[in-house]
Amino acid sequence: MRKSRVATDNPRQKGVSPPKPHPKWGREEETDVFAKKVKLFRQGKISEDDFRRFRLQHGAYGSRLHMEYSMVRIKVPGGEMTPDQIEKIAGLSEGFSIGSAHVSTRQNIQLHWVQLEDVSEVMRGLVETGLTTREACGNTVRNVMCSHFAGVCPNEQFDSTPYSMAIAKFFLRNPMCQNLPRKFKINFACCDQHGLVRVADIGLVPATREENGKTTRGFKIYLGGGLGAASFIGHLLEDFTPEDRVLSTCMATVRLFDRHGNRENMARNRMRYLVHETGWEKFQKMALKERSIVEMTTSHSTGQLFDVKSQEDTRQLPKAPRMTKLPVLNDQVTKESPAFERWLHTNVVPQKQDGYFTVFITLGAGDITASQLRVLASAIRDYSAEGVARNTPQQNFAVRYVRGTELRDFYEKLASAGLANPGALTIASVVGCSGTTSCNLAITNSHRLAKEVQRKFLELGLDTDDFLRDATIKISGCPNSCGQHEIATIGFFGGASRVNNSMTPTYTMLFGGSAGEQGELAKTAMRVPAKRVIDTVLKVIELYKQQRSGNESLHQWVVNVTKGQGTADIKNLEGLKAALAQVVQLPTPDQDPDSYRDYGSDSSFSAKTARGECAA
């Protein structure tokens, strides 16, 4: 038996009853259909184009320069996963993938290098625990995201989770979005801080309005944002959209995109281009008008399919014991602090529910082994009063409703499986897309680079520096923004350049991006060879420490520099570029051939890509 180390008023109420039932996103018949289609495709009875569209609709991407293999993307609405689902994914990753699973930046779980012929078996296993890959790729409404803090965030107006689930359920397999001009992304926030609402096709922030002494729930809805080769920040549709107009607003937007979106030019067919080319004021009018039409013509029974009530978690979670001593969340820690204290400081936040905490599991660019997944599942059962976890767009896991009195036990359980690394809520939680490890479009190994940056930062203890804490580093392996580099304090996207006459993996460095309701896009600064990225970031931190004024954080300083409001010697982006000119230099290829190679490669660099499948 475990013993709590902190005295409590109440004895522990173990577990939750009943456990949260599995949602039923998956359908078994779809797995049989998939297996049949693969056979027909192999027999040459369906064309490659038709098969590709079908495959993507069912969540399987082709793998990098090797179409025998697929990346299977498991759609996890809101990122919420039960322990059974996590264990199932562990088994499937061992049986059919590479023994590790991967958390994406949109709350999906990805299994890489699955043989095409085995994809149906992965799907079959997923269905057993209610999961699906359906419409995880292709020209559909993709995974509906919801802030991993929704329901526990001290700043939220109300829990947006049931709304996000109801929207996800409404659009999944809905005929109105099976063949859109391009993919379509919907993100829910909990508050103005947490959530990617300005960089989605539809972003929703919970809000309330007082009317005649009554409080009405609703959302602030942003349209037409998105990251990519050209990124845009979403526009606010109206001051307040009451909850009974959420569905019609989303339907109207999808219909407008379906009707007016560009089906010719694949490079400019996301809705953000339509909004940009139409002009916001005009698009806004179109959206409001379309919504009226939707409201006048949608049948009652269709409206009933958007059922928020049925998505509410009605379980009564036990009250957490009141603690006589709070964990040292807010004390200063250092690299030399005990590991548990450092972890508490950088991975744990209090919830709005007294005595409960949300704990983050630091992963390296979202990678987690099958055996770690099993330990995670067991830890959720033992320590989370809600009995589920959420994966996060920072490629970590958030385990919520952990009693403050049990944080140490929980920590030790995680530590036994290498899951208690510090830094999840700090600059050391570096985001990296899959890059050349599996993606056809990638030019560089952004995935490994993200892990290398993280390792270096943890080694240096940068996670313990609270002035760096709100800064983020995000890395993509190509200009498309799966690594979300444009909303990072310091972002990078991969490319290839000739340096000293040698083809070299390089990254374009950007500064000053941010997420949340006030989110802004980062500004492009300069190119950095892959092997100079770590030193360059460290140099930026060094410059910040020399130049900062007062209590300015690294993030604030970088944002101020990008706005031309920098300090002392570094007034603006040009000043920062000049200060970094030296550190980005490479020795000659003769002196150090390795510095011209990409991470994970022992041969000279050449940029190889194949057709992307984001648009099919």
Added chain:
Amino acid sequence: MRSLTAGVAKKKSAKSSTGSAVKLPIVCDADMLRSLVRKKEVRVVDVRKVDDYNMDHIPTAVSLPLARVLENDTPDKIVDIIEELGISDKTPVVVYDDTFGALAARVAWTFQYVGHFNTALLEMTFKQWKELGLETEKQARTFPRAKHSLNINKEIYADASYVEAVKSQPGKMLIDSRERLNFLTEHIPGAKNIPYTMVGSNGSILRKPEELKRFIENRGIADNAEIITYCGSVGTLSGLTYYALKLAGFQNVKLYPKSFKEWKALGKPKEEFKDATYWDLSAE
């Protein structure tokens, strides 16, 4: 701990009242083995390390560590070992390990190769046996030496030159049993990958026959195909795949026991995939 009393296993008891030895299936379940042990009608072979065997083992089991088989991997020497373990031509043999069935598979295959056809794998590992609370003993067992004939079963064996000759022939198929990332790195040209991790399941060293059949069917492999399995070094992982394929109903399966290690040492051609840095996805 359950006791070895009659009745517990009566449903699946192996009938042998006529005196002829029971014919074992490919995989022997726990109840069947317990019944045979009780009736003293089986030789149980423990292929774990000697130290592990000496701690505890399945009642009446003899010790034959895999290493000993590999050190004596010629038909004559294997038959000598079989005789030493008190196994006659008629003795049913059940083999188990604690390594998800892979070591047991390699030993079982070796017995069948030298002509002891009536050899089965225990459905579970020793750890799972213990977790179920089934009986164990400490006592090391020896039996009087038996007589065993040598009758080499060439049908289930492949060497490098055979693999090289048939690897691209229609109707024949080479299966690599190593994990996906190892396979992507390098493999025998033309080989397909069925990782050993795919054929086992929780609580059993091999999945149900219908599941295994479906996996194979998904891959469009014909029922009458000749399949040769290989793995990294000594034919353990591929030994397990060998039995998975037998369980799925394939008649013509061969093991290339010297596997990729020998293939590479002989300088034979390899297929490599260098266009992706897939190793960096592993969280190990």
